[in-house]
Each structure stands twice: as structure tokens, then as C-alpha cells.
């Protein structure tokens with residue numbers, strides 16, 4: 073049987089990719105697959121969403137749909153960069169007659185000649201004839217004249233020439249750029265309103281489990297509050313998704329079936345949490361087999377081995393395990409890049425860096441994403457400190473962490489000082505950032 077072995081472009085785990093993507097090899101959806109393979113199977117179904125037109129004000133943090141070329145020069149006229157006097161640079165006159173006043177926002181009829189100067193403010197149109205601006209600090213006034221106390225004046229001094237910031241016809245922003253404060257300022261400056269951006273994925277989030285109650289409720293015996301839904305809502309907000317619905321479903325096949333079918337019809341992406349393990353009440357797994365095309369169910373990773381990915385037409389369904397850390401790590405590793413790809417982001421992945429771990433690391437039988445705090449010392453070395461016990465139920469292991477250390481599967485402990493890969497999932501900390509309270513290390 074012919075197989076096509078491809079090299080995965082995504083190597084966050086820094087291992088040679090052995091995935092067989094697009095092959096004709098039959099696979100069982102229940103087989104444990106490498107995270108690279110899981111990613112390849114997901115991305116096979118991920119497409120950029122269509123574009124839409126939004127008001128400039130609503131374009132912040134969205135993704136620009138098309139390349140943007142400048143249709144105007146910026147500045148559109150030669151502009152003073154200092155308050156002072158517009159002059160002719162090589163005019164030998166020691167003092168010059170003030171023939172006009174030019175402020176920003178208008179253009180006066182001023183023609184400069186030898187022996188003359190015009191008072192000018194920052195941002196104002198430099199009058200005809202002038203080719204330099206002398207700062208007010210190096211001048212003094214005598215009657216109707218200005219005396220310049222500066223030996224040499226360079227032509228062009230303190231003038232922003234036409235198009236120096238943006239030249240008409242030049243590329244301003246590339247499609248896939250995120251519209252942040254600087255980008256939206258450029259768009260406003262060029263008069264782009266409305267703006268063509270990529271649609272945000274419409275996402276539904278469904279927590280499942282009879283044991284779950286709302287945060288405002290007091291849990292009864294055997295119950296806990298639903299935390300995944302709220303963690304996922306925050307993670308979705310950060311990733312640019314548009315959450316159109318969120319709710320909670322019981323461990324009841326009929327009710328879950330109804331909810332899922334409805335959400336699939338409405339959404340680009342449906343995320344469920346819980347109910348994908350091996351128990352009799354893990355109902356999402358059999359339900360997906362019935363109503364969707366399942367692409368994989370288990371990934372060789374820790375936390376988050378049970379992770380179902382399925383599709384119904386263009387709708388992607390990600391069914392995460394119920395344990396809160398497993399759900400969030402699964403989101404980070406697979407969902408966030410997929411959601412960013414749908415939005416057309418130029419960069420879809422978190423930065424991957426090498427870190428020195430300052431503690432012993434015990435590997436497991438799977439690739440493990442250990443939660444850590446990475447700090448940069450003054451000269452660029454990155455050191456990772458664990459956030460303590462790495463249990464998949466312990467959300468505190470993610471609190472304050474800015475990195476997932478990628479620990480390859482193995483049997484031998486890695487000594488303190490080992491160099492490992494890490495995904496930077498939050499801002500880098502400085503070396504002098506206060507450390508978290510000491511927590512027991514390597515407790516599993």
C-alpha cells in the first residue's frame with residue numbers, strides 16, 4: 073500500500089515528524105496518535121473564513137483581509153517638525169525679516185526670499201521658498217526680525233518631506249496583520265473606514281457532566297462548579313473567536329444529541345468538555361461517532377489524552393476532556409492555532425523557545441506539556457521553573473504560568489539544568505519578578 077510520508081511544518085515538539093498525512097493508510101480513530109499527526113488532521117479541515125466589512129472603530133484586534141496599499145502620501149505636504157522659523161538654509165543674512173506666520177491646519181500665502189523667515193509651528197505646511205526650519209530655541213527677536221544663533225543650517229533640517237512616512241503606492245499592511253493600536257492609527261490616517269477584515273469563527277461551548285452546577289450555585293453532594301466553560305470563554309476571547317453560545321448539558325444522550333445538533337447547525341466551531349473518556353456516561357464520544365465524521369480520539373500527550381476531533385460539513389467539533397488543565401492545554405495546543413488560522417492570522421503559533429529547567433523533570437510515557445514560569449535574565453538566557461504539582465485537575469498549575477515545557481516521553485529523570493523546548497503562552501517575565509510561593513515539585 074502506498075504511503076506518503078510528509079514532513080510536518082509544525083515541530084513544536086522538536087522531534088522529527090513521523091506523521092503520515094494524506095496517506096491512503098487506513099487508521100483507527102481510536103489509535104493513539106502523535107500531537108503532530110493530530111495537528112495535521114485538524115489543519116486538513118481548517119480554512120480561512122470569508123471577509124467582512126466593519127467600521128474602523130470595530131476593527132481593533134481583528135485581522136486585515138487584504139494587503140493595504142497607500143493611496144496617499146504621508147505627510148501629504150512638507151511639514152515642520154519643530155516650532156521655530158522657516159528659512160532658506162544657505163541664506164547668509166545674520167538676521168531675517170519675519171514675513172508671515174504659518175500654523176498647523178491651514179496654508180498661508182507666504183513666499184520666502186533671501187533675508188526673510190516665517191514663524192512656524194510643528195506640523196504646519198512649510199511655506200514656498202523655505203527649505204529648512206530653525207528651532208525657536210536657537211533664535212532671538214529684534215524688532216520685526218529674527219536673529220539665528222546657529223552657524224550652519226542644513227537644507228531639509230526639521231522638515232518632514234512629502235511621503236517620508238508613507239509613500240503613495242507602497243505596501244502599508246499585509247493581509248493577515250492583526251489590527252492593533254499602531255495599525256488602526258495607520259488605517260485612520262489613510263482614511264480607511266470601513267475596513268475589510270476576516271470573519272471571526274462563531275463558536276459554541278458546551279460543558280457536559282451531571283456533576284456540574286453554575287458558579288453562582290452551591291454544589292450539592294457530589295457536585296462541583298463548572299469551571300471549564302469560563303476558562304474556555306476567556307481563552308476564546310484571547311484567540312479572537314466570537315462566542316455565540318455557551319451552556320451546560322447533563323450526561324443524557326438525548327439532551328446532548330439535541331444540543332449538539334443545534335450548535336453544529338449554528339456554529340463554525342463547537343467545543344465540548346467532558347464525556348470523552350472510557351466510562352459508560354462518557355456520552356460525547358459515541359454521540360460524535362453517530363452524528364459526525366470523527367478524525368481522531370486520542371493523542372499521545374499529557375495532559376489531555378482523550379481529545380476528539382470531528383467534523384460535520386464545515387463545522388469543526390473539538391471535544392476536550394473534562395479535567396480543567398487537560399481542557400485548557402488541549403485548547404492551547406490545537407484549538408488556538410486552528411482558530412487563528414481560520415481568522416487568517418499571519419502568525420498562528422506561540423513562540424517556541426529553548427529553556428533551561430531549574431529543577432529535575434520526570435518524563436512520562438507521553439509527550440508532556442508541563443506548566444512553568446519562564447524568566448529571562450539580563451543577557452537573554454531563559455530559565456523555567458515549574459508551577460508545582462502537574463495534576464490535570466489542578467488549575468493552579470496554570471495560574472501565572474507563561475510556558476508549557478515540552479517534555480519528551482521517556483523513563484529517566486532529566487537533571488536540573490536540562491535544555492528543553494517550551495511554548496511561550498504568556499509574556500516573558502524578568503529575572504527579578506517576584507517568585508511564586510514555593511510549591512512541592514514533581515508531585516504528580
Ligand code: AMP
Pocket residue numbers: 279280281283284296297298299300301345346347348349354393394395396
Ligand atoms: P470527564 O472527562 O467527563 O470524565 O471528567 C473528568 C473530570 O473532570 C471529572 O473529575 C469531572 O468532574 C471534571 N470536569 C468535567 N467537566 C468539568 C467542568 N466543566 N469544570 C470542572 N471540572 C470538570
Ligand code: MG
Pocket residue numbers: 280281282346347353354394
Ligand atoms: Mg463527565
